[in-house]
Amino acid sequence: xxxxxxxxxxxxxxxxxxxxxxxxxxxxxxxxxxxxxxxxxxxxxxxxxxxxxxxxxxxxxxxxxxxxxxxxxxxxxxxxxxxxxxxxxxxxxxxxxxxxxxxxxxxxxxxxxxxxxxxxxxxxxxxxxxxxxxxxxxxxxxxxxxxxxxxxxxxxxxxxxxxxxxxxxxxxxxxxxxxxxxxxxxxxxxxxxxxxxxxxxxxxxxxxxxxxxxxxxxxxxxxxxxxxxxxxxxxxxxxxxxxxxxxxxxxxxxxxxxxxxxxxxxxxxxxxxxxxxxxxxxxxxxxxxxxxxxxxxxxxxxxxxxxxxxxxxxxxxxxxxxxxxxxxxxxxxxxxxxxxxxxxxxxxxxxxxxxxxxxxxxxxxxxxxxxxxxxxxxxxxxxxxxxxxxxxxxxxxxxxxxxxxxxxxxxxxxxxxxxxxxxxxxxxxxxxxxxxxxxxxxxxxxxxxxxxxxxxxxxxxxxxxxxxxxxxxxxxxxxxxxxxxxxxxxxxxxxxxxxxxxxxxxxxxxxxxxxxxxxxxxxxxxxxxxxxxxxxxxxxxxxxxxxxxxxxxxxxxxxxxxxxxxxxxxxxxxxxxx
Numbered sequence: 001x002x003x004x005x006x007x008x009x010x011x012x013x014x015x016x017x018x019x020x021x022x023x024x025x026x027x028x029x030x031x032x033x034x035x036x037x038x039x040x041x042x043x044x045x046x047x048x049x050x051x052x053x054x055x056x057x058x059x060x061x062x063x064x065x066x067x068x069x070x071x072x073x074x075x076x077x078x079x080x081x082x083x084x085x086x087x088x089x090x091x092x093x094x095x096x097x098x099x100x101x102x103x104x105x106x107x108x109x110x111x112x113x114x115x116x117x118x119x120x121x122x123x124x125x126x127x128x129x130x131x132x133x134x135x136x137x138x139x140x141x142x143x144x145x146x147x148x149x150x151x152x153x154x155x156x157x158x159x160x161x162x163x164x165x166x167x168x169x170x171x172x173x174x175x176x177x178x179x180x181x182x183x184x185x186x187x188x189x190x191x192x193x194x195x196x197x198x199x200x201x202x203x204x205x206x207x208x209x210x211x212x213x214x215x216x217x218x219x220x221x222x223x224x225x226x227x228x229x230x231x232x233x234x235x236x237x238x239x240x241x242x243x244x245x246x247x248x249x250x251x252x253x254x255x256x257x258x259x260x261x262x263x264x265x266x267x268x269x270x271x272x273x274x275x276x277x278x279x280x281x282x283x284x285x286x287x288x289x290x291x292x293x294x295x296x297x298x299x300x301x302x303x304x305x306x307x308x309x310x311x312x313x314x315x316x317x318x319x320x321x322x323x324x325x326x327x328x329x330x331x332x333x334x335x336x337x338x339x340x341x342x343x344x345x346x347x348x349x350x351x352x353x354x355x356x357x358x359x360x361x362x363x364x365x366x367x368x369x370x371x372x373x374x375x376x377x378x379x380x381x382x383x384x385x386x387x388x389x390x391x392x393x394x395x396x397x398x399x400x401x402x403x404x405x406x407x408x409x410x411x412x413x414x415x416x417x418x419x420x421x422x423x424x425x426x427x428x429x430x431x432x433x434x435x436x437x438x439x440x441x442x443x444x445x446x447x448x449x450x451x452x453x454x455x456x457x458x459x460x461x462x463x464x465x466x467x468x469x470x471x472x473x474x475x476x477x478x479x480x481x482x483x484x485x486x487x488x489x490x491x492x493x494x495x496x497x498x499x500x501x502x503x504x505x506x507x508x509x510x511x512x513x514x515x516x517x518x519x520x521x522x523x524x525x526x527x528x529x530x531x532x533x534x535x536x537x538x539x540x541x542x543x544x545x546x547x548x549x550x551x552x553x554x555x556x557x558x559x560x561x562x563x564x565x566x567x568x569x570x571x572x573x574x575x576x577x578x
Contacts, residue, residue: 033097033131035124040132043125045344046368047118047315050337054136064188064507065116071095072134083190083543087113097134101126108235113217115235118315119263119284158421158470159511160539165203169518170530171424171468179449182419188507189515189545191566198546200537202573205492208535209249211561211572212242218563218570220321220398220477220551222267225274226294227556230257231563231570232264232281234319239264239281241297242570246557247488249572255297258290266322266333266399270380280331282320285310287333287382306331306382313338313368317413321477323399324380326406331380334410336395337365337373341415341450342439345369361388363435363458373438375399375410375430392436392462398477402429404497405525411478411501414442414471416508418449425475427501427520427531428465437462467527472506473514477551481560489574490558497522500534500560502549515545517552517562535562535573 044054051065066082076093077084091111093099104126107116120126155161157169200208217235224230229242229251238259242251258281266282269292278289279299287307290299310320310333317336324331345367357364365373375396377389389408398411407429414423415438423442440455441447444464469475478501481491498519505514517535521528538547551563560573 033127033134035127035129035131037128037131037135040128040130043120043129044132046313046338047120047129049343050316050339051118068133069136071100071136072097083188085113085115086191087111088115097130100130100133104129108237113235118318156420156511158509158513160513160515160536160542161511163516163533163536163539165201165533165536167533168530169470169533171470173443173464173468176424176443176446177419177421179418179422181421182510184417184419185508185510187510187512187543189505189512189548190543191548192540192544192546194546194567195540198537198540200535200547200571202535205577206573206575208571208573210569211244211249212251212254212570213568215240215563215568215570217565218551218568219319219565220265220267221553221561221563221570222269223553223555223561224269224294225276228295228297229553229555229561229570230267230279231551232267234263234265237261237264239267239279243297244555253297257297258299258303261288261303262286263318263320265319268322268324268331270324271328272324272326280306280322282322282333284318284320285314287320287322287331306380307333307378307386310335310376310386311371313370313372315368316372317395317397319395319397319476321397321399323401323408325408326401326403329379330377331382332389332399332401332408333376333378333386334393334396334399335372335374335376336397336413337438338368340417341448342369343450345439361391361435362433362461363392363437363440363455364388365391365439369439375408389432390430390434390436390463392438392441393430394438396430397475398501400478400480400499402480402525403483405429407525409478409480409499411475412436412465413474413506415439415448416472416506420509420511421471424468424471425473426465426469427467427475427478427499431463434463435461436465443468467520467531469503469518469531470513472509474504474506476502476504476549477553478502479552479554481554485554485558487555487557487559489555489572489576491560491575495519497525499527500552502552502562504548504550505539505545510542512539512542512545515539515548517549517560535571538564 066079077089104120107114202208216233218231219234221231231240239257241255241257243253244251263284264281268280269276270278279292280289288303291301316338321334374391375389376386378384395413396410400409411427440451441462445459481498483496503514515538518531519534520531547564548566562571
């Protein structure tokens with residue numbers, strides 16, 4: 001029997017020097033870059049590797065961001081294989097040490113509307129990262145990413161061609177393929193304008209209309225008790241409010257509630273009930289709250305810090321959703337991983353493992369992944385120390401508390417790089433103290449081959465999620481349709497208590513999936529099995545989409561509202577019965 005390997009450092013959160021794939025391609029001559037390229041390797045792994053690949057032999061693939069080998073001297077948005085934001089395409093930037101430095105210091109300031117989320121605030125860190133990138137030898141530009149095989153594709157059940165309102169999908173864990181059954185695709189979606197004749201599709205009896213446009217990166221949204229719609233415009237660092245009378249197809253008032261926030265995403269009103277006094281906001285690395293009264297279109301006071309720091313590292317996943325328990329005593333905060341599958345975690349002493357998990361949680365990661373891939377919990381005032389409520393959830397982008405049971409639910413993105421149909425994302429109720437597998441296992445005791453043999457003690461201890469969904473769907477916000485919904489747009493009775501969730505769509509599948517909204521039927525507060533398509537039509541072909549849903553909320557009149565961050569819009573789905 002091979003020796004058991006536990007890989008955990010003795011509580012040290014600092015990282016030793018990483019051996020990044022492709023490091024041998026660093027030029028021996030430091031050239032014009034003054035920073036420390038070796039330290040830049042570490043910073044790249046911590047802050048950039050989730051979305052970007054160096055494109056060098058042996059480096060892990062990523063399609064969320066463009067290849068970075070040879071970036072210096074290259075015009076922005078010039079790789080044919082990547083779908084850039086319109087803002088970056090129009091920027092006219094040529095990358096140099098100076099322009100990369102400015103961009104990393106504030107992407108949204110330099111290029112308003114860019115999809116780039118990571119910020120490197122310290123000048124010394126930027127210099128080191130630039131030295132690492134600048135000394136990577138450029139690769140010949142290719143039409144397709146290096147790791148994508150040229151194949152004739154046969155459509156599979158998970159592809160967008162099989163989507164239609166009402167169509168049922170069910171991912172069975174016993175039918176999962178083996179890792180690497182297909183190549184790991186680099187198929188980043190290219191966003192296009194609304195094609196002539198392209199229509200969004202919903203079930204019979206429903207209508208879908210454009211509710212608002214011209215927003216600034218709309219992401220998560222919540223409905224205030226008085227009916228106002230609050231939207232986190234993450235890239236712009238602000239919260240916007242839309243007000244519309246019941247039954248209206250357009251807002252009657254639009255206002256910016258708060259500005260100058262740091263990557264705002266999660267929104268939650270507190271206390272629960274008809275008259276909250278605070279709006280809580282989940283920033284990139286803090287939780288703040290604004291004083292609020294019914295009908296406020298602008299914050300009536302400055303932000304008050306509730307949780308000053310969530311984690312030690314802020315690279316990788318950047319969305320922080322929030323939810324309150326029904327009794328109002330607990331504030332849940334989701335913090336996604338800093339990497340795809342903890343590639344940079346280093347070996348350490350097995351003696352430290354029991355103490356580490358006792359202080360954190362079963363299966364808790366360490367190093368720059370400490371307190372990440374978790375759902376954290378504190379009290380609404382932030383007085384109680386943050387602790388891990390559930391661990392091993394790679395990125396719980398959406399949180400919601402089920403009104404009928406009080407259970408916390410999460411909409412989670414799983415890992416990439418194992419093939420077209422691994423690993424399924426999922427939507428699930430979250431057990432306190434539960435461990436959901438990342439990075440060692442997935443969907444029960446399926447071991448990730450990239451961590452083979454590292455944690456045999458965790459086999460059989462992984463909580464299996466309720467509803468697996470198609471791999472690489474990138475499920476984001478979720479919401480429960482209210483049991484007491486009323487109004488001119490309210491859905492029929494059999495929709496009450498059901499879950500609606502958005503699928504943003506990912507880059508790691510050969511046949512495109514996602515870019516839709518789905519429905520999970522519930523009975524007795526539990527899923528009945530699988531999920532149904534509800535809103536489809538955003539996908540043009542395997543490479544192109546004209547919309548990417550993010551947020552879902554139920555309006556005061558019973559309509560379902562959906563944000564689309566590809567075209568800065570909000571869509572409204574109402575039931576008319578016709």
